[in-house]
Amino acid sequence: MSNSMWGGRFKSDTNALMQAINSSIDFDKNLYSQDIAQSIAHAKMLAHTKIISEQDKDDIIKGLNTIKQEIEQGQFKFSSALEDIHMNIEARLAELIGEAAGRLHTARSRNDQVATDFKLYTRDAIDMLVGQIKALQSALILRAEQEVQTIMPGFTHLQSAQPVSFAHHLLAYVEMLSRDYHRLLDARKRLNQCPLGCAALAGTSFPIDRYMVAEELGFTEPNANSLDGVADRDFILETLSAASICAMHLSRFAEELVIWSSAQFNFIELSDSFSTGSSIMPQKRNPDAAELVRAKIGRIMGAYTSIMMVMKGLPLTYSKDMQEDKELSFDALNNLSLSLEAMTGMVSDLSVNKEAMKQAAGAKFSTATDLADWLVREANVPFRDAHHITGKIVSLAESKELTLEQLELKDMQEIDKRINQSIFEVLSVENSVKSRTSYGGTAPKNISREISGWKRILKIS
Ligand code: ARG
Secondary structure (H helix, E strand, O other): OOOOOOHHHHHHHHHHHHHHHHOOHHHHHHHHHHHHHHHHHHHHHHHHOOOOOHHHHHHHHHHHHHHHHHHHOOOOOOOHHHOOHHHHHHHHHHHHHOOHHHHOOOOOOHHHHHHHHHHHHHHHHHHHHHHHHHHHHHHHHHHHHHOOOOEEEEEEOOEEEEEEEHHHHHHHHHHHHHHHHHHHHHHHHHHOEEOOOOOOOOOOOOOOOHHHHHHHOOOOEEOOOHHHHHHOOHHHHHHHHHHHHHHHHHHHHHHHHHHHOOOOOOOEEOOHHHOEOOOOOOOOOEOHHHHHHHHHHHHHHHHHHHHHHHHOOOOOOOOHHHHHHHHHHHHHHHHHHHHHHHHHHHHHHOEEOHHHHHHHHHOOOOOHHHHHHHHHHHHOOOHHHHHHHHHHHHHHHHHHOOOOOOOOHHHHHHHOOOOOHHHHHHHOHHHHHHHOOOOOOOOHHHHHHHHHHHHHHHOOO
16 A cells, blocks of 8 residues: 555655665676676586586577677676676576576576675685785895895884894785785685585575586585575685785885885885875875875775674575675775785885985994893893893993994993903994894895795796
8 A cells, every 4th residue: 555645656766776775786797707607507517417408508608608798898788677697697698599598597596696606706806816916925025135235224113123134124025925825825725615506595406416517617516505505605704804914914014115205214215106296295206006005904804894794693594685795895805906016016116225224224223232142142241231231331322422333442341341342243234134143034144045935936037
């Protein structure tokens, strides 16, 4: 019964509203190639198990290939009334080949179909991302090779702490990216079970061959429980979780590029291609690309938390809520890919101001630990006492406005008479860096060994 206040307009308005909230074609058209690939695999299996005829299979495959071409050439008319990519493709297939199109959906539902498409999409995205991570690692290694002897201040609390090699700093990111790489591949392993054939939720009475479809689509095996197959979205959550950690790493690196390229630091200059000018201040070069990479974690992590919220509390199996998983994921994965590529470009193009780095590395008594270590090693002073003696020497240097290296031997001897001339060997930043030969330390000979190892792994010659 229609409501007298608003019933007159109810019918047409709700139809339009329903379409607006229900239709997903604007974003799930991104799944067209995965959807067509799975339909081809499904049709082959249906013919193999004699559920459909060879002729129908051939017509279906031919029609699907035509649709693929139409989409890629921009000739396909997507319709919001047809809701999503699955129904858009099926409707067009019916126009192209007639009745046989209706047989394609035998033993399948949109629930297992969308889970399969989305898994294939996520798997493709992982394959692209791991390639891009390797490219960034390679750019870092090639850059590190030039910078083994470049000394910069290492920081804690963003306070100069101890001098390190710039290459060592870059290699820290290579390690972080390696964990990202393996996290993504690990997610890929668990993702790689095929949901197609779970049908709506309970499986099907047709004699399908799920192993055949799984193999055809590059999955390791079909998933074991039909309810789980259509209800599971762990695969995108795991991938977005790994993507968020990777984006967090890129954000930290981007922040360093922003700091290092400031006039106050002046450690690096980003190339023109990754900077912009100011519309009002002619002297400015803004590190926009780095700032945007720094920000991308927001939307990537945002996609992860949104989808986690969508999934929590959903009863088994499929609910339409799950349609909300795609738009944000596409955006997040695309933006991580873009960030990785922009970072690779920035690393390859930036120029390094070695002098400024070295000067900063020597500031703020950064070799004080080396002085304390000398007292321990050469004069058998317990480290705690050595720390105390060094503190006094640092405050002497501070009051005289000298670096540790510039202090006179006799002034240091007044504080502790066990100090002798050889102390000066450890006070330079070069010697400080060179002395850190412990496994994983910043000594150039460690770094060169690490670089060769990475070049073998990344197959860089
Ligand atoms: N467009 C839907 C999605 O993205 C496809 C699955 C629809 N299934 C259904 N039972 N209405 O989730």
